[in-house]
Amino acid sequence: MPKVTEEHRLARRQQIVAAARRCVIEQGFHKTTMAEVIRESGLSAGAVYGYFKSKEEIVAAIADDALSAVDELFQKVLATEAPLTPVAALEMALNHVVTVAERPDGDVTRVAIQAWAEALRNPAIMATAQGKYHQLRDNFEAVARRAQADGTVDPDADPRYIGQVLFGFLPGFILQRLILGDVTPETYLAGLKALFRS
Amino acid sequence: MPKVTEEHRLARRQQIVAAARRCVIEQGFHKTTMAEVIRESGLSAGAVYGYFKSKEEIVAAIADDALSAVDELFQKVLATEAPLTPVAALEMALNHVVTVAERPDGDVTRVAIQAWAEALRNPAIMATAQGKYHQLRDNFEAVARRAQADGTVDPDADPRYIGQVLFGFLPGFILQRLILGDVTPETYLAGLKALFRS
Numbered sequence: 279m280p281k282v283t284e285e286h287r288l289a290r291r292q293q294i295v296a297a298a299r300r301c302v303i304e305q306g307f308h309k310t311t312m313a314e315v316i317r318e319s320g321l322s323a324g325a326v327y328g329y330f331k332s333k334e335e336i337v338a339a340i341a342d343d344a345l346s347a348v349d350e351l352f353q354k355v356l357a358t359e360a361p362l363t364p365v366a367a368l369e370m371a372l373n374h375v376v377t378v379a380e381r382p383d384g385d386v387t388r389v390a391i392q393a394w395a396e397a398l399r400n401p402a403i404m405a406t407a408q409g410k411y412h413q414l415r416d417n418f419e420a421v422a423r424r425a426q427a428d429g430t431v432d433p434d435a436d437p438r439y440i441g442q443v444l445f446g447f448l449p450g451f452i453l454q455r456l457i458l459g460d461v462t463p464e465t466y467l468a469g470l471k472a473l474f475r476s
Numbered sequence: 477m478p479k480v481t482e483e484h485r486l487a488r489r490q491q492i493v494a495a496a497r498r499c500v501i502e503q504g505f506h507k508t509t510m511a512e513v514i515r516e517s518g519l520s521a522g523a524v525y526g527y528f529k530s531k532e533e534i535v536a537a538i539a540d541d542a543l544s545a546v547d548e549l550f551q552k553v554l555a556t557e558a559p560l561t562p563v564a565a566l567e568m569a570l571n572h573v574v575t576v577a578e579r580p581d582g583d584v585t586r587v588a589i590q591a592w593a594e595a596l597r598n599p600a601i602m603a604t605a606q607g608k609y610h611q612l613r614d615n616f617e618a619v620a621r622r623a624q625a626d627g628t629v630d631p632d633a634d635p636r637y638i639g640q641v642l643f644g645f646l647p648g649f650i651l652q653r654l655i656l657g658d659v660t661p662e663t664y665l666a667g668l669k670a671l672f673r674s
Binding site: 465 | 501502503504506507562586589590592593594595596597602605606609610613620629630633634636637638639640641642643644645646647648649651652654655656659663664666667668669670671672673
């Protein structure tokens, strides 16, 4: 038996997830089959089944991957020392959405929209979506608290509710970008600045 | 042959659409079959096929129905004589979303989320979504113009971009309501009021 390093295993797993993502973007969760993922990955059936025992396991992995796409953003956003306004945080978030959407291995925002639909009937994907989106919203709530401490947002407002609204911008942006095709971070920010206090 | 009135035809069609909606909420677009829609409708197969020749036609009809759920709102919103702020328009829109979601014949917002996913791969549903959402966004743009005329929003801002942002609130609200379950028009409006100028 060859000695397989952890790094090699992770790269292989990523290769399979990327292949599955391409299949799902093309055909949706329901029509994608294990045979297609195997063919798209360029690996043997045995290799793929060594990582994922069933289509359900692959669907869970790519949904997790798509719903995690914004996770990495907030380390950067919350690490800034300067006053952090809601508009500045949204600017970083919207630019990040476009960056991950335009990566060459497939637009994860397309997979995220399918994961939303799937979550409504698949308890495992619902649990993933709830965990990821609670965490993302907590980060927007932290932005609200920072802005309240900086004096750019009313300190008497409930930061949880401000977090709901800030988080709620992202699905609307993602959906308009894919369905109407004419929104960019720049147009959205122009609209936001006209509406927001700060 | 019995004489079938137009009213009777419309009521029958609505009965089939409502049955299909219940099936799709339960199982999604892909797993729903004509046989299940027929059973759920309580009509004969011949009666159902008299209205919809295929599952594709039924899917198109319930997607259209779900994506139209907010249409009726704007006649009321734009008819108001009083100054119309973006917050007031969003308050009416969010309350309307909850009203249509809680109708006894099935939560159309669940069908709308599935229609978003389906639109990415089904050109007919994409065309419906584009038409409906352009129209809805035009209505939010009209709200922005009203607010600019009333002096509550910066008259130099582009109302199209304000319309993008206002329209973009609805998907985020719908998604959080179904996945995280803790948003209401009241919590959202509290967050909005803390962030918005007016």
